[in-house]
Amino acid sequence: GAAPAQAGGGPAAAPPPAIMHYSEHEAALLAEKLKDDSKFSEAITVLLSWIERGEVNRRSANQFYSMVQSANSHVRRLMNEKATHEQEMEEAKENFKNALTGILTQFEQIVAVFNASTRQKAWDHFSKAQRKNIDIWRKHSEELRNAQSEQLMGIRREEEMEMSDDENCDSPTKKMRVDESALAAQAYALKEENDSLRWQLDAYRNEVELLKQEKEQLFRTEENLTKDQQLQFLQQTVQGMQQQLLTIQEELNNKKSELEQAKEEQSHTQALLKVLQEQLKGNKELVETNGHSHEDANEVNVLTVALVNQDRENNIEKRSQGLKSEKEALLIGIISTFLHVHPFGANIEYLWSYMQQLDSKISANEIEMLLMRLPRMFKQEFTGVGATLEKRWKLCAFEGIKTT
Missing domain, CATH: 1.10.10.10 (Winged helix-like DNA-binding domain superfamily/Winged helix DNA-binding domain)
Structure with missing residues (x-):
């Protein structure tokens, strides 16, 4: 099935814009938006996000305090706006009551027409189907008239109760009634202003306390400074020893690698020497048989040493060979x-x-x-x-x- 239509028939709402990062310039712009009723909702969302992100610090505290104070000032505007809407609501209720009275008067006239139509001198001239329809219309109109009448009576009862309350308050006329909502707004605004002054005084006291603490830190004793320097020197010494230890460990690993290579070379050379000695032994027996023992044996020994040296050089060259392909x-x-x-x-x-x-x-x-x-x-x-x-x-x- 088709996707459900958006409310109001319009396109889907765009996602909220990303909150910009805090800066002194952005904060100055935001402070102006907080004073604009049309931009207040957007601005206070950004202010809340900055505070929750932890942007408040010693340097930005005064700027944030000013913006929070602007948010508090908006409370008074909201209460005045509420009082205005309440006045508009009272006027709308009065207009609705007057309109409902006119509607009820016309309902009474319509019901009177139906009642006159059901009297015998007129009723006898209507057909059976016409009589049925007129009777249905009459009943329906009477039900609607009764409902409108009951609603109007309810509104009047509420007004009587309000008038009764006003009389108990010694208010002689409706025009002289005090707008309680406006008084409540004014009282709340005064209370908030008093609280704001008290909080500002507390902020000044906190600032004085911080200045005292900073002054005490500036007058720290020379002994404490010396201890800090010693601690810093020890930390640097430890770091240097750790670096030396790592260097020694790396050299040890290199030596181990060289030792393994030397062992491998020695093992290979011993194996080759053993093979050559076997060959020498066989050649020696053959030479003794032919009667040329001394000279040929020397030649074989020279050949053995040369082969061993050549094999060692080949191993070194093989290890140092960098590329295979x-x-x-x-x-x-x-x-x-x-x-x-x-x-x-x-x-x-x-x-x-x-x-x-x-x-x-x-x-x-x-x-x-x-x-x-x-x-x-x-x-x-x-x-x-x-x-x-x-x-x-x-x-x-x-x-x-x-x-x-």
């Missing part, structure tokens, strides 16, 4: 470009989020392992202290090229 070269180029425009470095998560836009399959671990394999091109530094500690990668190729 053209893709790694592309990654290194892109990462270098990215870090070059970030001179203060970037953490691995930031770098990974950038690289994923180019290669969705790449992982943060893959990027970090690639960076670690190129220590002369990329370096890792620690920034921050404690909870703000962060590891960042930086491009160091311009310094590394000088050490190669």
Whole structure:
């Protein structure tokens, strides 16, 4: 089915505008709107939002107090407006009573016509169907007339009760009655003005108390200042020790990595040496059989040392080999470009989020392992202290090229 129509047949109401941010300029404009009856509702909504957001502080308190005072002044205007509407309502009730009296008079005339039509000298000349309709119309008109009459009687009873109350108040005539709503509005306005003055006096007292407290803070003893300086110095010392600890921890991790590489190299070299010794033993037996033991054995020993040294050099070259494929070269180029425009470095998560836009399959671990394999091109530094500690990668190729 179709969606229900909007109330009044018009388009859907637009959402309320967003509340602007507080500033001294906006507050000055809002203070003027609070004094304008046509803009008061919109302005007080903004004022409430600012107060709830916590915009009131020592600097803005006077400006907010002035706006709150404007809101209080609007109470008097509202009470006067209410009194005006009550007067209009009384006049409307009087107009309605007069109109209802005229309507009731015409109902009486219509009912009289129906009653005359039902008398015998006229009734006998109507047909059966006409008589039925006239009888129905007569009953319906009498019911409506009775209802209007009862409503009018009710209004008159209310007026009599009001007149009775006025007589008890010694009010001689209706024109001399005091407008109680206006008096109530005036009394309320006076009370609010009195409260406003009292609150303003309290505000001045609070301001004096704050000034006294500030004066006491200005005259703090030199001993307290010295303690604050000592505490600040100790905090700086602790932060420095934490930074040193992180640096030592990083160096320890690097040494552990170097130790693991050395162990792996030693194990590989021992395995190769064992194989060569086996080959040497077999060659030695063969040489002794042929009668050339001493010279050939020396040649084999020289060959063994050369092979071991060559294997060690191959391992070193293998570890220092930075790139394995053209893709790694592309990654290194892109990462270098990215870090070059970030001179203060970037953490691995930031770098990974950038690289994923180019290669969705790449992982943060893959990027970090690639960076670690190129220590002369990329370096890792620690920034921050404690909870703000962060590891960042930086491009160091311009310094590394000088050490190669």
